[in-house]
Amino acid sequence: FASLVTWTICIAKMVELSLARRNLGTALREISESRSLAEAQMALGARDGVLASLLASAMHEARLSAGISSDAGIKERAASSFAEIVRAESRRVRLGMGLLATIGATSPFVGLFGTVWGIMNSFIGISKAQTTNLAVVAPGIAEALLATALGLVAAIPAVIIYNHFARVTKGYIELVSRASGSAGRLLSRDLDRTHGGAISSRAAE
Template identity: 45%
Template sequence: MTHDLTVAAMFLQADWVVKAVMGVLMLASVATLSIWIFKGWEIVSHRRAIASALKSLSGGGELASFTQLPDPAAAAMIQAAIGELERYPAGERDGFADGIKERVAAQILRVEAGQQRKLSRGASVLGSIGAAAPFIGLFGTVWGIMHSFIGIAQSQTTNLAVVAPGIAEALLATAFGLVAAIPAVLVYNAVTRAIAGYRVRMKDAATQVMCLLSLELEGDLSARRRVEPPHGV
């Protein structure tokens, strides 16, 4: 009797536990592909937006002129700085400059942390798939081999033609585990590197915002000194 040893045939002939394991691993592969497509599009769009925002910020100007930046993180940083400036009337901010800068810096840190959490969604799933898939596949293989040995004992034969198909079906689970794990690890590393690069650009944007805030506070102080008469006059 000849056995069909194609992947599809071995999947259909495998024990139900092995089938369940391979089904889970196929779903994990689909999840990896979906996350790769979505995160790739998301990170690329954010990197373009932060690059455009940095180009705008490097040109200088008042904070109020940057409220429509394309990157949400950079726009939120600008809004935080403007919000703190608006707490005090123009010309009276120099006495509160240190406090304004500290509060803006704290809010910028919150913006950065929130944006990083948003971009990191899904990356942990990739890491989990990459770490767990080989062991899930190994479990399917162990179960399949155990089931094959039980069948060998019941048939009371050690003929390789009879033994080999069951072992091949069991080993297919390990192959599915590796097929799920290897892309997940590669995509996870690519996503984390891309997020790290975006985080560096966010730091650059934060520095630009703090510089613009400092210049605006200094300009406010200079304007006040020009308006106030000298002491003793």
């Protein structure tokens, strides 16, 4: 059962992370030439995902902060919102990883318990038969070896898969951080443009 759960999580995470990385990479390329948040949102269109959430958060903060002259406060609040989105995305893509770690850590001990149980049965058989004949000992030893093998079959793939997806997830979160930086730069450009226009208007007056 543990092995089945491991491979189910493996396939599901493989599909999930592959799609997430591809979609985010495509979205970042689509907004690479955008000069403002509005242009970036138009470039994405109806595309959903973490980058769309970051851009929407930046636009929301810009609207709420309209009329405020301090860029630093706006950027700080936007950065706080971005951090929440990045943390939420990190939690989402790490779902199932804890179960893999648990299977990898506990399966050998389950196998060890089976090993001890099999050896105990062998000793019980010896005490009842009053002989160390192989026919008496073999069934218990076979149970012990089978339990050990089953524990390793569950544990080894779980550990390998966990380590693989830990690396892949780390790479994806770095990509999400890049997306957060892109949204922050677009917001900064919008603020500079807005305040620069206001200064020019006052100078003209």
